[in-house]
Amino acid sequence: MKIDATQPLEYGTEENRNKIFGFWLFMGAEIALFATLFTVYFVLVDRFASGPSGADLFVIGPVLAETFILLTSSFTIGLAVHSMRLGLKKQMMIFMVITLVLGAAFLGIEIYEFFHYVHEGAAITTSAFTSSLLTLLGTHGAHVTFGLLWGTAILLQVRKYGLDHKTANKSFIFSLYWHFLDVVWIFIFSFVYLKGLM
Amino acid sequence: MKWDEFFVTGDPLIYGAMVSIVLVSLAILVGLTYFKKWGYLWREWLTTVDHKKIGVMYILAALIMLFRGGVDAVMMRAQTSMPDMKFLDGQHYNEIFTTHGVIMILFMAMPFIFGLMNVIIPLQIGARDVAFPRLNAISFWLFFAGAMLFNISFVIGGSPDAGWSAYFPLAGIEFSPHVGNNYYSLALQISGIGTLMTGLNFIVTIMKMRAPGMTLMKMPMFTWSVLITSVIIIFAFPVLTVALLLMMFDRQFGTQFFTMQNGGMDMLWANLFWVWGHPEVYIVVLPAFGIFSEIISTFAKKNLYGYKSMVISMLVISGLSFLVWAHHFYTMGQGAMVNGFFSITTMAIAVPTGVKIFNWLFTLHKGRIEFTTPMLYSLAFIPIFTIGGVTGVMLAMASADYQYHNTMFLVAHFHYVLIPGTVFAVIAGFHYWFPKVFGFRLNERRGKTAFWFIIISFNVTFFPLFFLGLQGMTRRMYTYSEETGFGPLNMLSMVGAIGLTIGFILLVYNIYWSTRYEPRDTTGDPWDGRSLEWSMPSPVPVYNFAVVPEITKRDEFWFAKQEGKSLSDKKIEKIHMPSNSGKPFILGIAFFFLGFFVVFSWWTPAIVAGIAVLLTMAAMSFDRDDGYYIPVEEVVQSEKRLRGERV
Numbered sequence: 001m002k003i004d005a006t007q008p009l010e011y012g013t014e015e016n017r018n019k020i021f022g023f024w025l026f027m028g029a030e031i032a033l034f035a036t037l038f039t040v041y042f043v044l045v046d047r048f049a050s051g052p053s054g055a056d057l058f059v060i061g062p063v064l065a066e067t068f069i070l071l072t073s074s075f076t077i078g079l080a081v082h083s084m085r086l087g088l089k090k091q092m093m094i095f096m097v098i099t100l101v102l103g104a105a106f107l108g109i110e111i112y113e114f115f116h117y118v119h120e121g122a123a124i125t126t127s128a129f130t131s132s133l134l135t136l137l138g139t140h141g142a143h144v145t146f147g148l149l150w151g152t153a154i155l156l157q158v159r160k161y162g163l164d165h166k167t168a169n170k171s172f173i174f175s176l177y178w179h180f181l182d183v184v185w186i187f188i189f190s191f192v193y194l195k196g197l198m
Numbered sequence: 199m200k201w202d203e204f205f206v207t208g209d210p211l212i213y214g215a216m217v218s219i220v221l222v223s224l225a226i227l228v229g230l231t232y233f234k235k236w237g238y239l240w241r242e243w244l245t246t247v248d249h250k251k252i253g254v255m256y257i258l259a260a261l262i263m264l265f266r267g268g269v270d271a272v273m274m275r276a277q278t279s280m281p282d283m284k285f286l287d288g289q290h291y292n293e294i295f296t297t298h299g300v301i302m303i304l305f306m307a308m309p310f311i312f313g314l315m316n317v318i319i320p321l322q323i324g325a326r327d328v329a330f331p332r333l334n335a336i337s338f339w340l341f342f343a344g345a346m347l348f349n350i351s352f353v354i355g356g357s358p359d360a361g362w363s364a365y366f367p368l369a370g371i372e373f374s375p376h377v378g379n380n381y382y383s384l385a386l387q388i389s390g391i392g393t394l395m396t397g398l399n400f401i402v403t404i405m406k407m408r409a410p411g412m413t414l415m416k417m418p419m420f421t422w423s424v425l426i427t428s429v430i431i432i433f434a435f436p437v438l439t440v441a442l443l444l445m446m447f448d449r450q451f452g453t454q455f456f457t458m459q460n461g462g463m464d465m466l467w468a469n470l471f472w473v474w475g476h477p478e479v480y481i482v483v484l485p486a487f488g489i490f491s492e493i494i495s496t497f498a499k500k501n502l503y504g505y506k507s508m509v510i511s512m513l514v515i516s517g518l519s520f521l522v523w524a525h526h527f528y529t530m531g532q533g534a535m536v537n538g539f540f541s542i543t544t545m546a547i548a549v550p551t552g553v554k555i556f557n558w559l560f561t562l563h564k565g566r567i568e569f570t571t572p573m574l575y576s577l578a579f580i581p582i583f584t585i586g587g588v589t590g591v592m593l594a595m596a597s598a599d600y601q602y603h604n605t606m607f608l609v610a611h612f613h614y615v616l617i618p619g620t621v622f623a624v625i626a627g628f629h630y631w632f633p634k635v636f637g638f639r640l641n642e643r644r645g646k647t648a649f650w651f652i653i654i655s656f657n658v659t660f661f662p663l664f665f666l667g668l669q670g671m672t673r674r675m676y677t678y679s680e681e682t683g684f685g686p687l688n689m690l691s692m693v694g695a696i697g698l699t700i701g702f703i704l705l706v707y708n709i710y711w712s713t714r715y716e717p718r719d720t721t722g723d724p725w726d727g728r729s730l731e732w733s734m735p736s737p738v739p740v741y742n743f744a745v746v747p748e749i750t751k752r753d754e755f756w757f758a759k760q761e762g763k764s765l766s767d768k769k770i771e772k773i774h775m776p777s778n779s780g781k782p783f784i785l786g787i788a789f790f791f792l793g794f795f796v797v798f799s800w801w802t803p804a805i806v807a808g809i810a811v812l813l814t815m816a817a818m819s820f821d822r823d824d825g826y827y828i829p830v831e832e833v834v835q836s837e838k839r840l841r842g843e844r845v
Contacts, residue, residue: 014406018329022402025432029394033436036473040444040455040466047461049454124453128461131453135444149812153819166822
């Protein structure tokens with residue numbers, strides 16, 4: 001395995017560079033996936049039948065909290081990668097932990113919100129609108145959940161093996177994934193919640 | 199779910215199938231134990247990450263699926279061969295036309311193409327393996343898990359019966375209450391994830407792992423076609439993922455996406471399905487174009503005519519493939535403007551396709567043509583595919599389509615496109631690259647006999663369907679009365695179907711015969727080929743290239759042969775290889791059980807299987823295996839042995 005010392009650790013080997021390129025392609029597929037879910041949502045958004053509509057359902061408070069929490073976690077994962085580039089293992093792990101805790105907090109509020117919706121009479125079975133809304137949010141939430149598991153696994157590896165070209169590569173790719181989830185959330189926040197509240 | 203509904207009962211054909219499944223499984227188990235092959239199977243195949251072996255497994259699975267789908271087809275033809283036939287009932291007929299479609303497209307055509315891609319692409323671009331060998335194994339085992347899940351449906355629980363396009367509301371829980379369509383949503387989902395990973399893997403492989411000097415415009419045409427196909431996969435398959443997820447939610451969690459009340463919209467399914475479904479057609483046909491380009495140029499002994507226009511037309515086709523989906527349902531009332539738009543985009547696809555056809559003809563022009571078996575399939579492809587293409591333009595005209603829609607005319611059209619386009623291509627590619635993998639050719643005389651059987655029977659089977667369609671016979675019709683007058687042409691089609699069956703049996707018999715009697719090829723280049731894969735000894739050693747060649751122009755190997763120059767005279771160094779891993783296989787099994795339990799809505803075991811999936815993935819993440827090195831002496835030894843005196 002040839003390690004190129006002129007590159008950052010996560011880009012150091014050919015395999016690492018391929019993995020990062022491959023993950024960008026994977027995010028291309030993820031964009032297609034979320035684009036399809038958004039399309040389904042836009043097609044069905046006015047089809048709430050006898051159930052509640054978005055305006056009846058959405059409350060800005062918890063959504064705003066979710067948004068700030070997730071945006072902050074995007075910042076902290078950036079700091080984690082920055083620390084990693086400086087070779088500060090302990091600092092990097094602290095920022096990773098903060099990121100994951102914020103992710104868990106986001107997820108907690110989202111689960112609370114889902115209970116709230118069901119309580120308001122907007123179960124996933126109620127109407128085409130609620131089905132598409134909860135599937136879109138749920139898919140994003142499932143991605144965050146997977147991210148928490150994945151991030152924890154990477155954290156354990158960094159603790160065990162330190163920052164080498166493998167763990168650095170994984171952490172960097174994880175950070176790409178985490179930023180991507182943030183971008184998707186911005187779209188959800190703007191086009192689902194803000195538009196729905198209008 | 200009642201236990202007495204678990205197995206499909208009451209049909210002697212199904213009982214026969216059950217008995218044969220049990221007998222074949224027992225025979226395999228006993229055989230493996232008796233010949234002490236368990237260790238060999240595990241070490242050499244189930245855990246392999248070698249792209250060549252994964253390719254062989256894809257092709258083997260595809261051949262088995264070809265016969266499974268073929269049996270469905272013959273049963274359909276038998277049932278419609280005479281008026282008021284009583285061979286199958288309506289339900290059974292619905293199930294077999296559904297499984298025939300799904301299996302032939304997703305579990306035969308795609309894996310066959312993926313098999314050829316796996317074997318050949320790294321060899322054509324001078325790479326030692328694909329970019330992510332273990333991910334490649336995962337792709338295969340996910341495909342295999344999905345295929346097996348789909349195939350057990352006809353004995354356990356019942357097969358899907360709403361057509362391969364599974365239109366709602368028919369495929370919904372109200373009109374298809376049994377588990378058949380759950381199998382559809384889950385089996386396709388699992389194999390679809392594998393397909394997506396294959397697409398990703400091959401883009402990275404082709405973009406990043408080419409031999410030094412091989413710029414994009416110096417790549418062989420098959421490599422180009424696979425690159426473009428992989429891009430289509432990346433953008434098309436996520437749409438299928440979402441569509442199948444929503445289907446599963448509608449059927450199993452009572453959501454309202456495609457229902458007829460509470461705001462649901464059944465047409466949304468048709469749109470989502472075809473936004474994936476039409477690019478899917480190009481996913482199976484573009485690599486086929488690549489295969490034909492290789493074969494025609496090799497056996498015409500000329501370089502490919504119009505290389506640049508070939509590449510551009512494939513790019514145009516891939517772009518247009520996302521803009522034509524509504525032509526599958528002109529009659530569903532979306533209005534003149536929409537139909538007009540999709541009419542034009544659909545007809546526009548004929549232009550780049552026509553460019554390709556003429557390029558092949560010009561490649562043949564003044565060539566010294568050798569009529570080998572792969573070349574015969576390629577030559578037959580051109581006129582037959584053109585018939586399919588021209589009838590496609592007829593169907594593309596929205597107003598005329600009201601006459602043809604969902605008739606046997608359509609069935610004839612897409613068989614005339616997909617069989618010459620894809621099936622002939624994979625058979626041709628199979629004959630062409632077989633010696634590269636196994637070290638001997640398939641017997642030419644027997645291959646040509648099979649070719650003539652297949653080519654004539656194909657036309658006898660499908661040409662009558664054009665006329666049946668114009669006379670008004672609709673597709674998916676399980677029986678008809680004598681007064682319709684459909685009888686004679688259907689009987690003719692049945693005769694053709696029998697001929698096709700014989701042709702495919704001859705093809706497989708040829709594999710057996712050639713394995714036993716065909717002389718071994720010692721040159722590594724039995725066809726006098728042009729691209730890099732022929733510069734290596736056959737069968738190809740595990741590390742592929744002892745030294746990676748430098749590329750200066752297209753068809754480098756061909757010109758090196760003319761000039762008597764060697765591509766492999768650089769110094770041999772130690773070679774880094776990935777280690778085998780059993781985890782992709784275990785992941786496939788875990789996914790199979792996850793899918794199976796979700797089909798029957800058995801949530802507790804499904805959660806256990808889901809955790810098994812996550813744990814296997816975690817185990818892969820924690821695995822820090824860096825592979826191993828093959829020392830220089832070993833490479834030198836094996837090169838000497840494989841090349842005889844040539845080194």
